[in-house]
Amino acid sequence: MKDALAIHRWLLSHQIHHEIVRLPRALTCADDLPAILHAEPSSCIRVTVFEVTTRNQREPVAVVTTVASPPRPGAVGALLGARRVRPAPAFLVNSATDYAATCVSPLLLPQELTVLIDEQLAAPGDPDEMVCTPTGERRTALRLRTLDLLSLTRGKQVDLQSPRHRTVRMPGTREVRQVRGAPRCESPPALL
Numbered sequence: 001m002k003d004a005l006a007i008h009r010w011l012l013s014h015q016i017h018h019e020i021v022r023l024p025r026a027l028t029c030a031d032d033l034p035a036i037l038h039a040e041p042s043s044c045i046r047v048t049v050f051e052v053t054t055r056n057q058r059e060p061v062a063v064v065t066t067v068a069s070p071p072r073p074g075a076v077g078a079l080l081g082a083r084r085v086r087p088a089p090a091f092l093v094n095s096a097t098d099y100a101a102t103c104v105s106p107l108l109l110p111q112e113l114t115v116l117i118d119e120q121l122a123a124p125g126d127p128d129e130m131v132c133t134p135t136g137e138r139r140t141a142l143r144l145r146t147l148d149l150l151s152l153t154r155g156k157q158v159d160l161q162s163p164r165h166r167t168v169r170m171p172g173t174r175e176v177r178q179v180r181g182a183p184r185c186e187s188p189p190a191l192l
Contacts, residue, residue, distance in 0.1 A: 002098050002108055004135035007142060010108060014152065018144040026138040029102045031067050033132050033141060041068035045121070045133040045149065047104040049093045050076055052114075053084040060088050060096040064106045064153060065118040065160065075160045076116065103134035105142065106153045115155030122150055122157060 004020050011018045023036050030046035033039065044067040052061045061080065063071040077085040090101035096113055097104050109115055127147040135142050 001094070001100060002105070002136045004137050004140040004142070007105060007107055007135050011144070011152075016144060016148050016152065018142060018148070020135065021132070021141045021143055023139050023141055027103055027134060027141075028138075030104070030134050031070075033134070034067055037132055037141065039132055042066050043129065043131050044068075045106060045131050046070065047097070047106050047109075047134075049088040049096060049101075049104065050085050051088040051092060052076065052080055052082045054080065054082050059114065060092055061114045061116065062097065062104070062106075062109055062155075063116045063118070063160070064121070064155060066121065069118065069120060069161060071116075071118070071160050079116065079158055079160075080114075099134075099136040100138070103136050103138060105133050105135055106149065107133070107142075109154065111154070115153070116160070117150070117153060117155045117157045118160045119157050120161060121146065 008018070008020055021037065025036060027033065027036065030044070033044040034041045037044070046065060046067050048063045048065065048071050050061050050063065050073060052059055061076065063076060065071050073085040076082070088096070093101040093104065097109055099105060127145065129146050130143050131146050131149055133142045133149070
């Protein structure tokens with residue numbers, strides 16, 4: 001499993017200024033970072049891993065967002081044209097990312113893993129703003145500039161907050177389908 005030391009060495013080899021922060025208490029998940037570090041949720045980064053089922057295969061997909069705006073499975077499914085999207089079980093997260101399931105870092109993710117990055121991370125703002133991410137360990141976090149994080153994170157930048165990514169659950173099934181336009185009336189209105 002990857003940890004803070006692996007990330008620290010990798011960032012040093014890329015000559016990236018960063019800080020490994022020792023946390024006063026252990027993380028249960030990345031959503032705890034704002035409370036523990038007394039930081040804004042929009043400056044704390046999380047990685048959510050989904051198990052995505054398409055027509056031909058089932059694969060894990062990592063989605064990098066802020067704690068303030070977690071990804072919606074419907075948005076991920078709409079972007080990938082998936083039949084089913086659900087949170088990945090811990091054993092799949094561990095094997096797909098090589099991190100502990102609750103503390104996945106956006107850095108050093110395997111090449112074969114599909115990674116989606118929320119466009120809001122690259123939204124116009126201060127590129128020198130510091131963000132915090134998990135390191136794979138429950139007692140440490142990583143602090144670095146947003147610009148550095150985005151330049152080192154491998155993945156495709158996508159719009160995960162668009163209102164066009166609405167989904168509905170079809171009655172009588174467990175399958176979720178994308179909404180495409182207004183519903184059609186099956187019969188003409190009755191005349192009174």
